[in-house]
Amino acid sequence: MAGEPVSLVFKLYCLVVMTLVAAAYTVALRYTRTVSSDLYYSTTAVCLTEIIKLFLSLGMLARESGGLSRCRSSLVEHIFRSPKELLKLSVPSVVYAVQNNMAFLALSNLDAAVYQVTYQLKIPCTALCTVLMLNRSLGRLQWFSVFMLCAGVTLVQWKPAELTKVQVEQNPIVGFTAVAVAVLCSGFAGVYFEKVLKSSDTSLWVRNIQMYLSGIVVTLVGVYMTDGPQVMDRGFFYGYTPSVCFVIFLASVGGLYTSVVVKYTDNIMKGFSAAAAIVLSTIASVTLFGLQITVTFALGALLVCVSIYLYGLPKQDTSVLTRPDSKTAKEKLISV
Secondary structure (H helix, E strand, O other): OOOOOOOHHHHHHHHHHHHHHHHHHHHHHHHHOOOOOOOOOHHHHHHHHHHHHHHHHHHHHHHHHOOHHHHHHHHHHHHHOOHHHHHHHHHHHHHHHHHHHHHHHHHOOOOHHHHHHHHHHHHHHHHHHHHHHHOOOOOHHHHHHHHHHHHHHHHHHHOOOEOOOOOOOOOHHHHHHHHHHHHHHHHHHHHHHHHHHHOOOOOHHHHHHHHHHHHHHHHHHHHHHHHHHHHHHHOOOOOOOHHHHHHHHHHHHHHHHHHHHHHHOOHHHHHHHHHHHHHHHHHHHHHHHOOEOOHHHHHHHHHHHHHHHHHOOOOOHHHHHOOOOOOOOOOOOOOO
C-alpha cells in the first residue's frame, strides 16, 4: 500500500532475494544450456513459465481481493467482459515471449557474467522508451551514466573473457545479437506495461493475469511453430532435469517478485542489486565454467556497476516540484 511503512530489514531482505534470484537464474540457465546432451526445448520452458506465473498471480489476486468470490467477480469483470483489455495486454505478451526466448539463445552462446553485464543495456533502452512513450526527461547525470554503461558493455564485448570448461560450440555474435533483441524487448515492454498500469486503477495482479493469459497463447504458438514436430515426437518435457525445473521456477518467481521489490525499495537499492548480481555471476562463472577474466572485462564490468548506481540516484524531483498539480510518481515496473 502506498505510504505503508516498510522496515529496513524488509528492504534488505528484498534486496538480497532479488540479487540471488537474478544471479542464480542467469547461471543456472547457462548451465542447463551447456552441460546436457538431451537439450530441452526452450520454447516449452518459456510457455511453462507463463503458466506458472498465471497461477501465482491468481493466488495473489485472491489474497488481495480477500476471498475467492471477490476474486471470481474481478476476473469476470476484467477478463471475460473486457476483451479489449486482453488485446491491449497481448502486445507486451508477444514482446516478452520474444525476450525470454532470446535469453535462452543468448546464454547458449555467451557466458553468464558476459550476459549479465551486457543485459544491463536494458537501462538506456528503457530510458529512451520512457522519454518517447511517457514524455519524461532525464537529468544530465542519468544521461552520463547511460553513456558510461554503453562504454562498459563495449569493453566487455571488445575482448570477451575466455572459457576453459565449456565444450559446446558457441557463437558470440549470435549471443550478442540475441541480447540486443532481448534488451529492446525489455525496454519497450516494460514501459508499455507501465503506461497501461497508469491508464486505470486496475489491480497489478489483474493486469498480470491478462498479460499471462495472452502470453500462454503466444508461447504455445511459438512451441508449435518452432519445435512442433520434435515436441510431438519426444514430448513436451523432453530433456527436463531438476536443473531445468529450477530455472523455470526462478523465471516464474523472479518476474513477480520484481514487482514487490520495485514497490518497496528505491532505485539505489535496485542498482546495488544489479551490481551485486554481476559480481555473483562472475564468481560463479569462474568456478563452474572456468571463466578467465581479462582486464577489459574487469574494467567494463566496473563501469557498468558504477553507471547503474549513478542512474539510480534521484533524478525527477524537479519535474514534480514544477508541477504542483501532478500526482506522486508511481513505481516503474520493468520486467527482468
